[in-house]
Each structure stands twice: as C-alpha cells, then as structure tokens.
Amino acid sequence: MNCVELQQSLAEVEDASTWQQRAHLRTCPACAALVRELDQIVAAAAELQGADEPSPRVWNSIEIALRKEGLIRPQSRRSPLSSFGLRWGRAGWLLPALALLLLTVGLYLRQQFYPAGLPQEASFSRQDSISQPRVAVANSGGLEDEDLMQEVAANAPSMRPQYEENLRRVNESIRDLQSAADESPNDQEARRALMDAYQQKSMLFDMAMEQSLP
Amino acid sequence: MAVKRTAKLVAIGVIVAGALVAESKKELRFTVGPKAGVSVMNPYGSIWVRPSTNNTVVVNAVLHSDKVEVDNNQNGNRVDIQSHLLAGADSDTGRVDYEVLIPADASITLHSSTGSLRAEKLHGDVTLEGPGAEVNVRDVSDAHVHVKTMNGPVNLENIQNGHVEVDSLSGEITLKQVNGPLVQVVSTSGRINYIGDFGNSGEYRLSSHSGDIEATIPEWTSADVSARSTRGEVHDDIPLQPKTHTWFPMDKGRAFAGTMGRVAVSSTVVLRSFSGKIHLRKRSEKQ
Numbered sequence A: 001m002n003c004v005e006l007q008q009s010l011a012e013v014e015d016a017s018t019w020q021q022r023a024h025l026r027t028c029p030a031c032a033a034l035v036r037e038l039d040q041i042v043a044a045a046a047e048l049q050g051a052d053e054p055s056p057r058v059w060n061s062i063e064i065a066l067r068k069e070g071l072i073r074p075q076s077r078r079s080p081l082s083s084f085g086l087r088w089g090r091a092g093w094l095l096p097a098l099a100l101l102l103l104t105v106g107l108y109l110r111q112q113f114y115p116a117g118l119p120q121e122a123s124f125s126r127q128d129s130i131s132q133p134r135v136a137v138a139n140s141g142g143l144e145d146e147d148l149m150q151e152v153a154a155n156a157p158s159m160r161p162q163y164e165e166n167l168r169r170v171n172e173s174i175r176d177l178q179s180a181a182d183e184s185p186n187d188q189e190a191r192r193a194l195m196d197a198y199q200q201k202s203m204l205f206d207m208a209m210e211q212s213l214p
Numbered sequence B: 001m002a003v004k005r006t007a008k009l010v011a012i013g014v015i016v017a018g019a020l021v022a023e024s025k026k027e028l029r030f031t032v033g034p035k036a037g038v039s040v041m042n043p044y045g046s047i048w049v050r051p052s053t054n055n056t057v058v059v060n061a062v063l064h065s066d067k068v069e070v071d072n073n074q075n076g077n078r079v080d081i082q083s084h085l086l087a088g089a090d091s092d093t094g095r096v097d098y099e100v101l102i103p104a105d106a107s108i109t110l111h112s113s114t115g116s117l118r119a120e121k122l123h124g125d126v127t128l129e130g131p132g133a134e135v136n137v138r139d140v141s142d143a144h145v146h147v148k149t150m151n152g153p154v155n156l157e158n159i160q161n162g163h164v165e166v167d168s169l170s171g172e173i174t175l176k177q178v179n180g181p182l183v184q185v186v187s188t189s190g191r192i193n194y195i196g197d198f199g200n201s202g203e204y205r206l207s208s209h210s211g212d213i214e215a216t217i218p219e220w221t222s223a224d225v226s227a228r229s230t231r232g233e234v235h236d237d238i239p240l241q242p243k244t245h246t247w248f249p250m251d252k253g254r255a256f257a258g259t260m261g262r263v264a265v266s267s268t269v270v271l272r273s274f275s276g277k278i279h280l281r282k283r284s285e286k287q
Helices: A003-009 A019-027 A029-048 A056-068 A080-113 A118-122 A126-140 A143-155 A157-183 A188-212 B002-022
Strands: B024-031 B037-042 B047-051 B056-063 B068-075 B078-085 B096-102 B107-112 B116-122 B126-130 B134-141 B144-149 B154-160 B163-168 B173-178 B182-187 B192-195 B203-208 B213-217 B223-229 B234-236 B255-260 B267-273 B278-282
Touching: A003 A019, A003 A029, A003 B163, A003 B182, A019 A029, A143 A157, A143 A188, A157 A188, A188 B163, A188 B182, B024 B068, B037 B047, B037 B096, B047 B107, B056 B068, B056 B078, B078 B096, B107 B116, B116 B126, B126 B134, B134 B144, B144 B154, B154 B163, B163 B173, B173 B182, B192 B203, B203 B213, B213 B267, B223 B234, B223 B278, B234 B255, B267 B278
Parallel strands: B037 B078, B037 B107, B047 B096, B047 B116, B107 B126, B116 B134, B126 B144, B134 B154, B144 B163, B154 B173, B163 B182, B173 B192, B182 B203, B192 B213, B203 B267, B213 B278, B223 B267, B234 B278
Antiparallel strands: B024 B056, B056 B096, B068 B078, B223 B255
C-alpha cells in the first residue's frame, strides 16, 4: 500500500486499523502524522459541537498534541493557541472550524470520488453532487479568509502578499472546478480535481498557522 | 574632507564588526543507529543535507544574531533540531543557515519558511516543507520524497525508485530523471516540467489547475498516457497508439490518450489541467 492508497483507504476505514494500513504507517512518517492529525481533529470536533466557543480543554489538547509533535515548545507565558483564541475572542474558533470544514469537504469528496462500486457511482445524482460542495465553497470564500490574512499580517507581514495571491488563486480554482463538477456530475476527474483544490487550500491554511507558531 | 572620510571608515568598521560579533557558529554531533530520523525546523534560513561517512549526525549552524538559538534533542534514534527565535527576532536576525550531515539511510524532515531546502545523495525518506522555500532534491533513491510549498520553486533531479509527492500552490516544479512506483505533483497555478522516461510500471500524475504542464520524454518511452485540459490546449509531438475507449470526452485539442512503447512495462501517465496548456514533447538528442 502506498501513500495515495492509504489516504484513499481512510475513507472506508478511518481508524487505520487494517493490517495494510498499519504496515504502511509503520514505514511512512508523513502518513502516520496525517492519521494522528485526523484523530486529533475528530476528537477536537466532538468538543466543538458542545458550545459556541471551545472550552480551554480543546486548546490545551491541541497544544499538547502540537508539543508532542515538536511544533511548539513549553512557554512560561500563555500558549500561542490560547493567545490566538483570546485575540480573536469569540471568532477565534473560526479558523480551526474552517480547517475542519475543509477536511470534511475533502473527505466527502474523497468518498464521492472513490465509491464502493460502479452501481453506486452510476446512481450518483446531480443533486448529491452539487449540494454539499456548493455550501462549502460559499463558507470558505468569506470572512474566514480575511481572518487568516490578518493572522499572516500579524505574524509574517512580509509574506502577506504571497498568501493573499495564493489564496485568491486557490479560491478561483475551487470556483472553476465547482462549476465543472456541477456541469458534469459524473465526471470523476472533475471531482478529484475539486478535492485536490480543497486540499491545496487546506495546505495553505496549515502553512499560515505554522507561521503563527513560535 | 579627511575627517569625513575617517568617520565613514569608522562607521563601516563598526557595522562590519557588529555583524561579525553577532554572527556565530555552532556544531552539534549525535551518534545514531541505522534508519535514524532527523528533523530540522528553521523558520528563517537555509538547510542543506548531505550524507555523512559514518553513523553520526553532524549539524553545522550559522546563527545570524543572538536573537536566535539552536535547540536540539536526541531521543534514541531520533534527532530534532530547532531554531528557537527569541524576543524581537525577525527574518534577518532570526536567520540560521544549517549544513547537516546524516547517515545516507536516515529519514529527514526539513522545514523553513523562506530559506532554501536542499537534500542530496540519500536513500532515506525526505520530507521538505516551507511556504516560500526553494526546494532542491537530487540523487535520492529507494525513498519517499514529499514536498510541500506555497510559491517556492521545486527542483527534483535523479530520484530513482522514489515515491514522490509534491504539493505546491504556485511555484514552478521541475522533475528531471525522476521515476518510481508513484510520482504525483499537484499545483494550483504552478508550471510543471517533467524531463525523463517515466520509468517502468509506475503511476505518474501531474496536475496543475492553471499552470502549463510539459513532459519531455525519449521516443522509446513505454507509457500509457492520457492528457486533458478542460479549457486549455493539449499538444502531442509523439505518435501514440490511440485508445479505442476512454471515459472522458476526447475533444480535439483538449485531450488525447494512447500508448507508446512496450505495453508490458509501461507506466501510467496522467496529465491534467483546467486552463493550462499540456505539451508532450519528444526529447531531442541534445537534451
């Protein structure tokens, strides 16, 4: 099993418990890290559903996970994630929520792109193909992008124009591919390309978040 | 006039001396076993990784000011190096340039926001990430090569039997003599250049939403090729045995699909763009 097959298989077996998945994860640190992140996001998502604003426990658990990954170090003052949450107040949860939304859309598209069998693919309706992604595009192109740009401006001001330009391009690509998928709902390539575009946007958000870490 | 000149010289001397005082070097050494893991996280500055001659990891760091320090940690067979920015550090004063020697079979993870990332002559897994980093990987074999950038250019050369995945938003990506069971490049608007022969029995998928894709291959290549640009053009300089059945529409000038060379050892090559131009070129004798 290679990295692509592993990522595809996660749509079916999300906990990576099959022997093929485990064998690949033992030899591929990148995929192992991906699975760990998915687990953490799922755990954090359960917490997010309980309140408008996540409890400090959510920030703490994310911080602990990041510290375990070696991405941040212990500090005597408050954690960067806590400070991020405080700085943005009640809107502070928007960024992780958007990342979660992007991931959810990606998983949704992955499932649509790799159906269990051809009959299922044949029964894929136009309504199914366009409803959820259309909502996601509307959400991902709004206020959250601006929030992210402000975060980049605060932490890596010299790179803001580059982030801005790349965000614009990836949003444009999502819009193009969404239209293509709407026009041809049974076009697997269009759905895969749309999934790739969402993953590119997710990667941009990951990079911007890493800029804000110490 | 003489006073003015002397003042100038003194000022220059102070600046140079200040820079020399601020810049410092640090060397770290670690003994590791086979298939060690090494990571270097460097917000600002370059990282160059080469093979060492024995089972040691040697880190040579040039710190550009006293507003940054190098943290290190060894946990068994794993070595972590991190540039630790202190209060007031910015992209200039926080810069550290690393030269790292590792056993050739070690896996490495490198991260830099703006510096160049370079890895060569290794056969352990290589993961390189950085928004604006220029990435250069060459002479790597039997390994996973994963690259993620935003707008930094990516150059991979002589990667043999690699499991290669490149994700980039807008940087130009060049793959020269890169082959293996999986070679996958995804870009939003970056141009993708592939120069090589697509190896044997691998899966090659190059896609860019709006960037152009150019694959330059020798005539004797064995490959099952499909190319499609939804709104761009496709060009094919090499005669392919056309496929009788494809699942996407073969609009003239927008798509082509066919096989070349020996089917038994052919690789699968997928070239995809939304609005970019795709060109499958025959390699000339000079290339």
